[in-house]
Amino acid sequence: MNKTVNIDWGNLGFNYIKTDYRYISYWKDGKWDDGNLIEDNMLTISEASTALHYGQQCFEGLKAYKTKSGKIQLFRPDENAKRMNNSLSKLLMPEIPVDKFIDACKQVVKANEHFIPPYGTGGTLYLRPFVIGVGDNIGVKPATEYIFVVFCLPVGNYFKGGMTPCNFMIADYDRAAPHGTGANKVGGNYAASLQPHKVAVDRGFADCIYLDPATRKNIDEVGAANFFGITINNEFVTPKSSSILPSITKYSLMHIAEHYLGMKVYERDVPIDNLDVFKEAGACGTAAVITPIGGIEYNGHLHVFYSETEVGPVIKELYRILCGIQFGDIEGPEGWIFEV
Numbered sequence: 363m364n365k366t367v368n369i370d371w372g373n374l375g376f377n378y379i380k381t382d383y384r385y386i387s388y389w390k391d392g393k394w395d396d397g398n399l400i401e402d403n404m405l406t407i408s409e410a411s412t413a414l415h416y417g418q419q420c421f422e423g424l425k426a427y428k429t430k431s432g433k434i435q436l437f438r439p440d441e442n443a444k445r446m447n448n449s450l451s452k453l454l455m456p457e458i459p460v461d462k463f464i465d466a467c468k469q470v471v472k473a474n475e476h477f478i479p480p481y482g483t484g485g486t487l488y489l490r491p492f493v494i495g496v497g498d499n500i501g502v503k504p505a506t507e508y509i510f511v512v513f514c515l516p517v518g519n520y521f522k523g524g525m526t527p528c529n530f531m532i533a534d535y536d537r538a539a540p541h542g543t544g545a546n547k548v549g550g551n552y553a554a555s556l557q558p559h560k561v562a563v564d565r566g567f568a569d570c571i572y573l574d575p576a577t578r579k580n581i582d583e584v585g586a587a588n589f590f591g592i593t594i595n596n597e598f599v600t601p602k603s604s605s606i607l608p609s610i611t612k613y614s615l616m617h618i619a620e621h622y623l624g625m626k627v628y629e630r631d632v633p634i635d636n637l638d639v640f641k642e643a644g645a646c647g648t649a650a651v652i653t654p655i656g657g658i659e660y661n662g663h664l665h666v667f668y669s670e671t672e673v674g675p676v677i678k679e680l681y682r683i684l685c686g687i688q689f690g691d692i693e694g695p696e697g698w699i700f701e702v
């Protein structure tokens with residue numbers, strides 16, 4: 363493919379860019395069709411679609427990376443496929459075979475190869491798979507038809523500055539209920555996060571941090587990313603909670619911390635009133651990659667971890683290894699990389 367596009371690869375943010383092709387597949391009469399690539403980025407759906415009224419929809423986020431030798435690779439797309447199926451079954455939507463999901467992602471990446479940021483620019487091709495309930499429906503019940511789409515766009519940093527520390531504030535609101543859909547990637551959770559996010563940004567913070575909705579004593583999530591901290595004993599600690607999205611990046615970092623850096627790794631409660639145990643803290647996710655947390659404002663006080671301007675050594679090392687694996691510079695554990 364020799365197509366070129368006029369994009370300033372070094373200055374990409376996290377903004378919509380229309381790329382050339384997206385994959386679309388329809389579910390009707392109990393089955394998914396084969397799906398195909400299309401050029402149109404507009405969807406025409408019934409005004410009575412359950413996705414529009416009752417939030418019957420879910421999505422995923424994963425990235426394609428260009429390696430130094432020019433290969434293209436996906437990072438753990440099978441995990442996104444499984445998590446999407448958890449979201450789908452939670453909202454009584456039809457699951458998507460893992461192979462179909464991965465094949466759709468590969469087709470979209472290949473067709474839009476000219477939109478993949480070159481190796482060394484720091485940019486990646488972000489893939490956004492989603493499923494919506496459609497068709498003529500008005501009662502609060504599952505749709506009878508569904509659409510699965512995967513589109514993509516080149517992205518840079520999610521939080522301004524990328525690997526530079528950001529400050530966060532504790533939200534007064536909850537994004538999910540204790541036994542609700544917090545562990546699923548469904549739009550309703552993000553609708554509930556818009557207002558607390560705005561409050562945080564208006565106050566000069568990068569985003570807000572949610573406490574666990576049952577007790578409001580422990581850290582749950584950092585905006586659209588998971589929280590992790592490095593204790594003064596050099597352990598990797600991350601919240602254990604049923605109301606946070608199980609982050610594929612977080613589980614990858616836990617593996618890296620344990621098997622590449624020899625650290626002890628714990629999923630446990632992270633009390634908001636005991637942050638002194640951490641010498642470094644970060645937010646992690648596909649979009650966020652790793653964003654070092656400079657400080658957290660809670661009860662009118664900014665608790666600073668390593669520094670508000672410098673990145674701590676452990677987070678630097680985790681970032682080096684994670685990105686090294688994703689961009690093909692470091693050998694990853696078996697099964698993490700899918701060549702396109």
Ligand code: PLP
Nearest residue numbers: 586587588607609610611647648
């Ligand atoms: N938490 C939320 C609410 C998210 O939206 C995301 C992004 O996907 C994450 C955490 C990080 O998950 P992952 O590392 O799988 O991208």
Ligand code: COI
Nearest residue numbers: 423424586647648649650
């Ligand atoms: C991701 O990291 O993939 C996300 O979905 C985060 C956000 C952009 C919703």
